[in-house]
Amino acid sequence: MRRVPWIALVALALGLTVRLAGFLAPWAGLLPGCAFKRVTGVACATCGLTRGTLALGQGQWGAALHWYPALAILAAAAPVAILWDLRRAWRGDPYPPLPDSRGLRVGAWLLLAGIWALQAARGI
Amino acid sequence: MGVPFTEAIGGPFRTLFRALVRPSEAFTDPPPTLGRALARMLAVWVPLSLANTGLTVWRALESYDQLRRSAPPTWLEQALGADPDVLRELLRSLPPSPAFGHVWPWLLLVVPLGVLGTWIHDAVWDHAGLWLVGGLKAKRGFRATLVAEAEALRITALGTLIGLLGFLPVFGPLLFLPLLALDGYLWLFRGFALGARHGCGVWRGMAATVVHAALLGTCALGLAVVLLAMLRVGP
Numbered sequence: 001m002r003r004v005p006w007i008a009l010v011a012l013a014l015g016l017t018v019r020l021a022g023f024l025a026p027w028a029g030l031l032p033g034c035a036f037k038r039v040t041g042v043a044c045a046t047c048g049l050t051r052g053t054l055a056l057g058q059g060q061w062g063a064a065l066h067w068y069p070a071l072a073i074l075a076a077a078a079p080v081a082i083l084w085d086l087r088r089a090w091r092g093d094p095y096p097p098l099p100d101s102r103g104l105r106v107g108a109w110l111l112l113a114g115i116w117a118l119q120a121a122r123g124i
Numbered sequence: 125m126g127v128p129f130t131e132a133i134g135g136p137f138r139t140l141f142r143a144l145v146r147p148s149e150a151f152t153d154p155p156p157t158l159g160r161a162l163a164r165m166l167a168v169w170v171p172l173s174l175a176n177t178g179l180t181v182w183r184a185l186e187s188y189d190q191l192r193r194s195a196p197p198t199w200l201e202q203a204l205g206a207d208p209d210v211l212r213e214l215l216r217s218l219p220p221s222p223a224f225g226h227v228w229p230w231l232l233l234v235v236p237l238g239v240l241g242t243w244i245h246d247a248v249w250d251h252a253g254l255w256l257v258g259g260l261k262a263k264r265g266f267r268a269t270l271v272a273e274a275e276a277l278r279i280t281a282l283g284t285l286i287g288l289l290g291f292l293p294v295f296g297p298l299l300f301l302p303l304l305a306l307d308g309y310l311w312l313f314r315g316f317a318l319g320a321r322h323g324c325g326v327w328r329g330m331a332a333t334v335v336h337a338a339l340l341g342t343c344a345l346g347l348a349v350v351l352l353a354m355l356r357v358g359p
Binding site for chain 2: 095097098100102105108109112
């Protein structure tokens with residue numbers, strides 16, 4: 001039984017959205033600043049994400065990496081995920097369950113906190 | 125003899141309301157199949173969402189036309205920091221809004237798609253949140269999350285009905301804060317369904333919805349802002 005490659009489809013849709021967002025770069029100045037940063041003086045976990053997305057949409061990978069490293073790394077890894085998902089769907093394999101590992105869970109939390117800390121430390 | 129109309133309509137809503145005020149008893153029955161859960165969710169949520177979205181769009185079109193015709197409010201002038209005369213000229217040059225009669229047929233397509241999209245979106249993020257808080261140990265899989273979300277969203281759709289009160293003149297703005305608090309409760313309500321269907325306890329289910337909110341705020345807000353910008357600069 002063939003299966004639907006949901007991850008691949010969502011990744012492609014997101015890619016298209018990011019590409020379209022690139023056309024909005026000239027109007028980026030109209031965007032409101034980060035309310036969290038304005039109040040606390042510290043970057044929030046998403047500070048730089050919009051600028052990174054706009055840069056990525058224009059194909060400026062270096063700028064995207066500067067503004068939001070996690071986004072650029074995710075975008076670079078997306079083709080691997082898409083190929084894996086297409087192969088899985090073609091073979092009719094179901095999605096594997098998320099690993100029941102405390103270490104991986106703690107790692108995911110640390111990664112999320114690390115992304116935030118990185119943005120805050122760089123004052124993005 | 126047929127069921128009286130008030131009972132046919134009021135009965136299901138009474139059941140949903142009871143589930144909303146007694147969430148711990150709402151998910152004690154064996155879970156329905158995915159198809160049945162989905163159909164029941166759509167049957168309740170799509171009509172209510174159509175009413176809510178229709179009113180929102182109608183009001184948005186009215187506000188847009190009013191903005192075009194009159195001077196921009198002071199807060200908008202201050203927020204944009206633009207010259208008031210230039211802003212006024214710019215607003216006058218905006219194209220008129222489409223008539224609501226031309227817009228509403230599109231809602232019949234967009235709203236059901238939005239409902240389905242919200243269901244899947246919530247399931248994906250809540251499932252990730254459940255994993256992060258260790259709520260997937262029973263290994264019931266993503267399908268259990270989809271069923272739980274459909275069951276919970278069918279009940280929380282009642283909030284859409286209550287949210288219509290926000291459109292009442294004078295009374296509506298006064299209800300802003302109570303309706304916001306209700307939104308918060310309805311967000312957490314999904315945790316009861318997740319906890320029951322994954323057998324991981326209500327607190328983990330609710331924690332998953334909180335993680336979802338935090339992740340949404342920290343990972344997807346940027347994209348949302350971009351989409352907002354698209355709306356702001358769109359034709």
